[in-house]
Amino acid sequence: MRILVLGDRGMLGSDLCRLLAASHEVTGADIDDFDLTSFSDCRSIVAERDPEAVINAAAYTNVDACETDRDRCFQVNAEGVGHLARICRERGALLVHFSTDYVFDGTKGTPYEEDDPCRPVSAYGSSKHLGECRLLEEGPEFLLVRTAWLYGLNGKNFVETILAKAKREKVLRVVDDQVGSPTCTTDLAAAVKILVEGGRRGIFHVTNRGTCSWYRFAEKILALSGMKDVDLSPMTSEELGRPAHRPAWSVLSTRKFTGATGKTLRFWQVALEDYLRSRREPAGD
Template sequence: MKILLLGHKGMLGSDLLLQLRRKHEVIGLDKEEIDITSMPSCEEAINEHVPDVVVNAAAYTDVDGCENALSECIAVNAEAVLNITVSCRKKNIRIVHFSTDYVFDGNSSEPYKEDDSCNPLNIYGTSKLAGENYLQSLSNNYIIIRTEWLYGKNGKNFVRTILDKAQTTNKLEVVDDQIGSPTYTRDLAHAVDLLLERNIKGIFHITNRGNCSWFEFARKILQEGGITNVQVLPIKSDQLKRPAKRPPYSVLSMQKFISATGKIMQPWQLALQDYLHDIRYQASPKG
């Protein structure tokens, strides 16, 4: 299978590249080689490489930044998906696109299913939902993967931030009123490969198994990292006064993915252990 991977240098893209190139021919393009906000640039790349699948791992992911950069956010997360879809439709090329739990408002009391009503609370979620809608309205040859709370070896993420801050302070304040599922990009990349191999299409929710609050996640990060001299204190989301509102509960149901593939993702606690092992993390003494 010939795969064109967009955003291959990013946190998710780099793990997708490592996984997919094991079995497939993968061509990675990033912003230096393609401007996904330009229709001619997308068409040129598709016509040059003629892939069987385009995997779009490029996105504007600064949730708070989106609130003050509306045009850029919409261009990358929505209009670019339109460009990719139109470029691929002419040759019936399958598209794998990544979306987010932030398409939901968090008012549910149970995990969100793929066909549950969307109601994003912020510009980021709105832009990602618009990208989904473009893809679904113009193609029937796609996989849309909604995921959440990603962390990986390459790029800024919550796990790395907590570990870094723990080296310079004895106290961390973390919100305890947002619930989700931490997800290791390496595990997500494995799941994507499985969907491609089985030629499965549609919308799927994929995360590591289980859920927690950011507060609980932070405590587990320190515990697994062997850091015992840092106190984690719970705070509420409104205390942070962030520009973008977050859903209080955005756990995603994976029953559809499990039914389609037979695969059960590993618990987020074990995925965290794997990540710390993969980055060869060792706590260093302060000072």
């Protein structure tokens, strides 16, 4: 399949390119090549590459910055998706797009299903939800994958932040009142490959298995990295006082993914151990 991956320098986009290139004709593009907020840029890049599938991993992903940079955040995460959806519909191409657990308010108390109502509590969550709406309004052939708490080798993420802080500060406080499912981008990319190659369409929730708070996630990162001399303690979201609200319990049900593919992603602790090993090893050819 001829595939165009947008956001190919990002965490998920770079892993998707690497994985899909083994069995497909893959090209990538990022902010230096086109701007998602420009309809003509989107139309030109898609016309130039002529893909059968566009995979959009480009997004405005800084959740706190979205609160103050609302216009840009909505332009990228909502209107930009509308541009791609329209272009894909007109060309008859498949659009694969990503959304987030932050489209939910985190009060349900059991894992969110694909058709649960969205009630975002932040600008980022609202912009991603509007992006989903734009996609559905335009009505291309689509696969929409909601995921959560991503970390990967090519981008800023919680694992890297904790490791860097632990080296510098030796005393860490991490929020313990937000629960989700940490997800490794290599595992997510593999799941997307299965969905695309299986001809799946519609909305799917995909995360690594299991749940934890950011505090428990940090505890595991430090333990697996042998950083025993760090003084880690829990704090509340209110104490941290970040600009954006986050859902308290935004676990996604992956039952539909498992039913459709027969697969379940690994427990997050196992994926994390692998990630920490691979970031220590120099990249081979």
